[in-house]
Structure formats: C-alpha cells, structure tokens
Amino acid sequence: MTVWYNEDLAYIHDVGFRDYALKSAPGIVEILKQHQIRAGLIVDLGCGSGLSAAILHQAGYQVLGIDISEAMIAIAQTRVPTVEFRVASLFTAEIPPCAAIISIGECLSYAFDTNSDAALDSLFQRIYHALSPGGVFIFDVVVPGHTAPGEIVRNFTEGQDWIVLVEKQEDSTQQMLTRRIITLRQFEDLYRRTEEVHCLRLFNRSTLADALRQKGFQVNISDCYGEFSLPPARIAAIAYKPI
C-alpha cells in the first residue's frame, strides 16, 4: 500500500514548512468573522499536522480534521488532543453538517487516491450540501507557473536533523505538477532516506470559479488570505453558500 506523507516527510513538513498554515490561519479566521461565522464546526480537509486546527480551536471553533496521512494525523492528535481527527481521503470522507470547510496548502490539488473531474465535482456537491446556509468553503490550489515549459527544477531545504530534496516539473498537456521528494532524516549518526512522488492537478482560475458557481456558491478567487499573500502559482477560493 502506498503511504502518503510518510513519518519522516510528515515530521519535516511540520517542523520546516509550517509557515504556510500559520500565516494563512489568521486570515481565514478573519474571513470566517466577515461572514458572521463566530462559532460552530469547521471541517479542515487535508488538516496535516493540525497547525490550522490548533489556531481555529484556540479561536473558539469546534474542529474536525481529515487527512489521508496517518503520520500527519498522529502529529495533529498530539498537538490538539481535544480536537477530533480522522484518517481518510477528502474525496470520500463523510462531511458532517458544518459552518465552514477549509483546505489549506493545496490539498485539493493532490492526486493521491484520485483527483478526477468526477471526484472533484462530487466533492464540491458534498461540501455545498454539508454547509449551513451562510457557510463558506475556503481553500487554495496550485495553478500553472511553478516551472518554465520543459524545465526541471531541483532544490533542497535543510533543518537541524533533516534535509529534503525536491525535483519538480509541470506537464502543461496534462495540467499536472509532479514533485519527486527525497527526505533524509538523522537518527544519531545515521540518515534514513525516504522518497515519494506527488502529482498535483493544476487548476485554471475561471474553470474553478465556474465549477463552484455551478453548485450554487458565490465565488471570490483571491491571491491572499487576509494579509498573507500566497506564494506564486497558487490561488485561494472563498466560496459562499447563500442564505
């Protein structure tokens, strides 16, 4: 069975790549308040290691976190023991009635178990159905622009006891971004090596907005969450279910 965000990659994401969630969450709380959502259940799809769940919980919301990675959920459950977390695919998990649904960090782009047009269409339908009238669905995805056509980009990032090497390439025909990720994590004098290949769907701004509007949402596509500007080649969607 394929493991997504294995133990070492989950650890490295949590300690080395937490800024995206930590900087997005305050803007998301602001958007919730602008929509008069000051309490109630927030479902966090692709909750990762629970960084956004912790901030939402602290802000007074009830949170349900869902992620396909067992290792991510283990970290999340330790971080916020009072929040409910489930290991499941966001494409098939049951989504309970709720005030808002969020998905931070391009989770809806990942094509781990699936990311077909039909799976996405069904997800948007289930989300619309689960949200209370006046509820919002806030998420971000990747769009083209991570590499030039035909280019392969390699880079690395290191922390105190880890190194991560990433090789990425866009396929404009398939509208996919592929990231090959090698991790090296130090245990005393030895380094453990793991490798995963992540394929991500590249969205088109207007097609995404149309797909959400077709379900009944009022849609705002943005490049930021409040004061946090998303990194290049990402967009955020704020989809509002009218009362």
Ligand SMILES: C[S@@+](CC[C@H](N)C(=O)[O-])C[C@H]1O[C@@H](n2cnc3c(N)ncnc32)[C@H](O)[C@@H]1O
């Ligand atoms: C870049 S991480 C972001 C995690 C977290 N939201 C954050 O901002 O720190 C993407 C997350 O999406 C999760 N993910 C990807 N595809 C998924 C799916 N089909 N169902 C549930 N989780 C998924 C991954 O396991 C990973 O935790």
